Amino acid sequence: MNAEMDVQKNGDSGSYDAVVDGRVVGMIVYHVPRHGDRVTFSHTIVDPEYRGRGIATRLVKHALDDLRAQDLKLTNYCTFVADYIADHPEYKELVDSRFPGRATVPDRAPRER
Numbered sequence: 001m002n003a004e005m006d007v008q009k010n011g012d013s014g015s016y017d018a019v020v021d022g023r024v025v026g027m028i029v030y031h032v033p034r035h036g037d038r039v040t041f042s043h044t045i046v047d048p049e050y051r052g053r054g055i056a057t058r059l060v061k062h063a064l065d066d067l068r069a070q071d072l073k074l075t076n077y078c079t080f081v082a083d084y085i086a087d088h089p090e091y092k093e094l095v096d097s098r099f100p101g102r103a104t105v106p107d108r109a110p111r112e113r
Contacts, residue, residue: 005055007062016063018046018055025050028063028078038073038096044080060084064091076101087111 006019010027018026026046030039041063046055060081067074073096076082082103085091087110095105 005058007059009066016059016066018050018059020050026055026059028059028081030063033075036072038075038099039067040075040101041078041081043078056080057084061088064094067094073099074101075099076103076105079103082106 004020005025008017008019009015010017014031015027015029017024026044028044029042031042032039044056044059046059061084064074064081064085068091072094074081074094075096076085082105085095086106086108089110092105095101
């Protein structure tokens with residue numbers, strides 16, 4: 001990708017936004033339940049013309065690092081996030097064991113990067 005990508009947390013829309021040249025080209029949609037000790041990820045979206053450039057991967061890493069920094073747990077409904085965690089098992093500890101969500105992390109060895 002030639003253009004620089006920035007990730008911004010947008011609390012108003014409940015998303016982590018991937019911004020390229022001032023335009024949102026991807027996002028992870030999240031929700032914070034009433035009991036604010038966890039965050040729910042519902043899905044990851046990248047504009048079709050920007051797919052295949054690592055945007056979703058960078059978004060997920062940023063969002064998971066943000067949860068870790070805030071000492072929050074994850075309830076996950078996004079299969080892309082689940083696959084990312086399977087490939088980066090150091091993030092598995094973030095998944096809330098009480099409320100893991102429907103997109104469970106595959107029990108497999110990480111794929112080669």
